Amino acid sequence: MYNLVLKDLKLGVNPWFFVLPFLMGGLMLIPGWLYFLVPLYFCFITVPNMFGGFKSQNDLMFSTILPVTKSDIVKSRVTVLVILELMHLLVAMIASIFTFQLYPKMQYFFFAPHMGFWGMCFIMMALFNLIFIPIYYKSAYKYGLATTASTVAAVLFAAAVQWAGIQNAWLHSLFYGSGLDRTGLQLSILAGGVLIFIACNLLAYRIAVKRFLKVEIL
Numbered sequence: 001m002y003n004l005v006l007k008d009l010k011l012g013v014n015p016w017f018f019v020l021p022f023l024m025g026g027l028m029l030i031p032g033w034l035y036f037l038v039p040l041y042f043c044f045i046t047v048p049n050m051f052g053g054f055k056s057q058n059d060l061m062f063s064t065i066l067p068v069t070k071s072d073i074v075k076s077r078v079t080v081l082v083i084l085e086l087m088h089l090l091v092a093m094i095a096s097i098f099t100f101q102l103y104p105k106m107q108y109f110f111f112a113p114h115m116g117f118w119g120m121c122f123i124m125m126a127l128f129n130l131i132f133i134p135i136y137y138k139s140a141y142k143y144g145l146a147t148t149a150s151t152v153a154a155v156l157f158a159a160a161v162q163w164a165g166i167q168n169a170w171l172h173s174l175f176y177g178s179g180l181d182r183t184g185l186q187l188s189i190l191a192g193g194v195l196i197f198i199a200c201n202l203l204a205y206r207i208a209v210k211r212f213l214k215v216e217i218l
Contacts, residue, residue, distance in 0.1 A: 004068060004076035008081075012059055017046050017084060025031045026089035031103045034110045036070050036158040039121050043128055043151040050084075051136070051143035060141050064217050067081075073140075077141035078133060078205050085125050093118055111165060119193030120161050124194075126200035128154040133201075140176035140215055142189045 024041045027033065054060070063073050096113035111117045132150035136143055165175045173179050180186065 001076050001079075004063070004066075005079050008076060008080045012054055012057065013050060013080065014053060017050060018087070019092045020046060021084070021087040024088060028092050028099050028113060029102065031099075031106055032108055032110065034162075035058070035092075035113050035117065036086075036111070036121070036124070036162060038092045039085075039125060040151075040158065041153060042085060042125075043147075043154055046084060046088075047081075047132070047151075048143065048147045055141050055143065060217065061113070062171060069144040070212050074137060074205060074208045074212050078129075078201065078208070081129065081133070082201060084128075087122060087123070089118065102155070103120040106177070109166075110162060112180075114175070114180055115155035115183075116175055116179070116189035119189035120158075122193030122197040123189075124154050124157050124208050126197040127148040127157050129197075130200040130204045134207040134211060137215070138214040140212055140217075159173070 020041075024038050027038050027041075028035060033041070038117075064070075093113070096118075097160045099113060106112070131153050131191060132146045135146035165171045174189070
């Protein structure tokens with residue numbers, strides 16, 4: 001499985017997608033922006049282009065002639081997906097530290113990039129993976145429907161959470177008011193988001209393996 005991951009990282013994934021997280025992370029420096037868009041660019045740009053590249057390279061056929069199991073093929077691809085997602089999130093999180101330094105008195109209409117916000121981002125990406133990975137592995141090469149369904153779900157989640165954060169008094173206090181001064185609460189939201197991210201990826205992997213085992217590859 002380790003060698004499959006290296007194959008994807010070195011041969012399957014365009015080097016541009018390792019640069020993109022740093023470019024998108026720079027968008028965190030825009031004052032008062034809709035920061036949910038930063039990780040969503042992974043869904044908009046990286047996923048369709050990366051999986052389109054895998055299809056054009058006939059990567060599925062190549063992988064199946066290697067002395068590996070189908071579960072290893074799924075596990076390696078999910079691992080690569082998660083690595084790139086974490087790059088987008090971690091670079092953006094680091095950039096957000098500078099955002100607060102540059103604009104210490106900024107009044108935010110949309111969520112400010114505090115720890116609780118990043119917890120929501122982890123949940124958003126968890127939802128994306130939970131939908132994308134199982135749908136994709138019904139065939140292991142048709143990525144259009146999987147990308148569309150998962151991206152729409154992620155966008156709707158971000159929109160719903162942002163709207164609720166503005167309209168709901170309790171959520172507003174967590175992401176705009178007194179909740180921002182409660183470090184333990186913010187860390188709890190972040191930790192909860194990370195745990196959901198891990199759980200959803202494991203679930204998506206299990207479903208994908210079951211579906212991929214039924215795929216007949218000619």
